[in-house]
Amino acid sequence: AALARVAETDGRLGAFLAVTPERALDAARASDARRARGDARGPLDGVPVALKDIFLTQGVPTTAGSRILEGYVPPYDATVVERLQAAGAVSLGKLNMDEFAMGSSNENSAYKPCHNPWDLARTPGGSSGGSAAAVAARQVFGTLGTDTGGSIREPAAFCGVVGVKPTYGRVSRFGVIAFASSLDQPGPFGKTVADAALLLGAVAGHDPRDATSSTRPVDDYLAGLEGGAAGLRVGVPREWFQEGLEPGVERAVRGALAAYERLGAKLVEVSLPHAKYAVAAYYLIAPAEASSNLARYDGVRYGLRAKASALKEMYAETREQGFGPEPKRRIMLGTYALSAGYYDAYYLRAQKVRTLIRRDFDEAFARCDVVAGPVTPTAAFRLGEKVDDPLQMYLADIYTIPCNLAALPGLSLPCGLHEGQGLPVGLQLVGRPFDEATLLRAARALE
Numbered sequence: 539a540a541l542a543r544v545a546e547t548d549g550r551l552g553a554f555l556a557v558t559p560e561r562a563l564d565a566a567r568a569s570d571a572r573r574a575r576g577d578a579r580g581p582l583d584g585v586p587v588a589l590k591d592i593f594l595t596q597g598v599p600t601t602a603g604s605r606i607l608e609g610y611v612p613p614y615d616a617t618v619v620e621r622l623q624a625a626g627a628v629s630l631g632k633l634n635m636d637e638f639a640m641g642s643s644n645e646n647s648a649y650k651p652c653h654n655p656w657d658l659a660r661t662p663g664g665s666s667g668g669s670a671a672a673v674a675a676r677q678v679f680g681t682l683g684t685d686t687g688g689s690i691r692e693p694a695a696f697c698g699v700v701g702v703k704p705t706y707g708r709v710s711r712f713g714v715i716a717f718a719s720s721l722d723q724p725g726p727f728g729k730t731v732a733d734a735a736l737l738l739g740a741v742a743g744h745d746p747r748d749a750t751s752s753t754r755p756v757d758d759y760l761a762g763l764e765g766g767a768a769g770l771r772v773g774v775p776r777e778w779f780q781e782g783l784e785p786g787v788e789r790a791v792r793g794a795l796a797a798y799e800r801l802g803a804k805l806v807e808v809s810l811p812h813a814k815y816a817v818a819a820y821y822l823i824a825p826a827e828a829s830s831n832l833a834r835y836d837g838v839r840y841g842l843r844a845k846a847s848a849l850k851e852m853y854a855e856t857r858e859q860g861f862g863p864e865p866k867r868r869i870m871l872g873t874y875a876l877s878a879g880y881y882d883a884y885y886l887r888a889q890k891v892r893t894l895i896r897r898d899f900d901e902a903f904a905r906c907d908v909v910a911g912p913v914t915p916t917a918a919f920r921l922g923e924k925v926d927d928p929l930q931m932y933l934a935d936i937y938t939i940p941c942n943l944a945a946l947p948g949l950s951l952p953c954g955l956h957e958g959q960g961l962p963v964g965l966q967l968v969g970r971p972f973d974e975a976t977l978l979r980a981a982r983a984l985e
């Protein structure tokens with residue numbers, strides 16, 4: 539049924555870059571057989587899911603939305619892919635995304651645009667646009683994406699689904715195509731908080747193959763889910779309700795905050811004075827790390843190789859043909875920022891700003907259990923609206939980036955419709971390090 543739904547809807551939606559029906563049916567039959575034997579692997583056994591095309595999948599082409607990886611077939615699975623398979627989940631294929639996860643609208647996909655199921659003229663968000671759209675359009679029950687600066691939470695908000703960006707180190711990055719290694723974090727999308735919690739529980743936990751993976755035990759995210767919001771202290775950063783926030787978004791978010799009060803939570807005003815530097819710091823750190831990570835695409839080891847008569851010419855021509863405009867922009871920005879004499883002025887300074895932002899959150903969490911605010915300044919914008927203005931596009935992540943810089947867990951929960959536009963609005967919750975359980979419980983209380 540899920541494959542039929544994909545076949546019926548994806549021509550218009552564009553959420554999938556590759557559908558793998560035979561593999562899916564084989565996995566589904568194996569799951570049926572297990573369950574018939576009374577040998578089910580748990581609640582995800584047999585559940586149709588799909589994966590952002592940034593996760594390596596053995597034997598299934600993986601492109602990261604880029605021409606430079608066209609035709610690349612990974613020889614192994616990402617840890618999160620292995621773990622979903624071990625839980626019995628059935629992947630239907632690979633999902634559309636911005637090239638190398640660089641973008642906020644999915645329009646940087648080298649292959650095709652992805653559309654928002656609420657209004658096909660609008661963006662599903664990015665970079666995990668396909669992951670959010672596939673869940674919103676009921677093609678699959680859950681998906682995985684990655685969030686470096688908002689790429690799970692922003693598309694979740696735009697498509698009206700739940701998206702969780704875990705604490706940095708909670709979910710393994712092994713086999714996840716790298717964009718900015720100190721920020722990248724895989725996480726789930728679901729229709730409901732419980733679905734997202736289930737997926738997170740399946741993929742989280744230590745992985746010896748990722749040196750930044752935490753050894754902390756994983757909480758049972760379902761166990762405390764129905765704990766409610768009574769007594770919860772919800773921090774409301776004053777800086778997140780200032781100019782730039784659209785009134786239709788603010789109204790929905792304030793409605794959610796009022797609902798928390800009715801449920802017995804306490805709202806406390808907090809301040810994130812350095813959050814205003816987050817976008818600037820991010821656009822030094824992320825391109826710097828990207829310029830280093832993307833150096834491996836040289837036409838020798840992976841994917842595309844341009845025809846040329848000499849080695850250096852082959853590198854240059856492969857990169858010229860293989861990378862789209864956004865990766866090229868970031869490689870140039872990052873290479874510049876890391877070049878001799880500039881490191882201290884840019885990268886190092888941005889890292890210091892990062893520490894200040896983390897301290898702001900630490901102070902806030904001395905007085906509250908979760909921080910709440912908008913995910914994005916607007917609801918889903920129109921395809922084409924911001925493509926020619928990278929700076930405008932970068933501002934879509936103004937509220938999501940601080941959480942990545944501080945390595946904290948963040949979640950996006952649908953909190954009503956934008957009055958006038960009728961489009962979904964997301965509430966963002968940010969939690970203490972490794973306290974995904976509280977985030978999920980707080981989100982569940984509002985559902």
Ligand code: GLN
Pocket residue numbers: 639640641642664665684685686687688689690717824932935
């Ligand atoms: N939109 C941001 C960027 O373009 C964040 C992307 C992400 O989280 N992967 O870098």
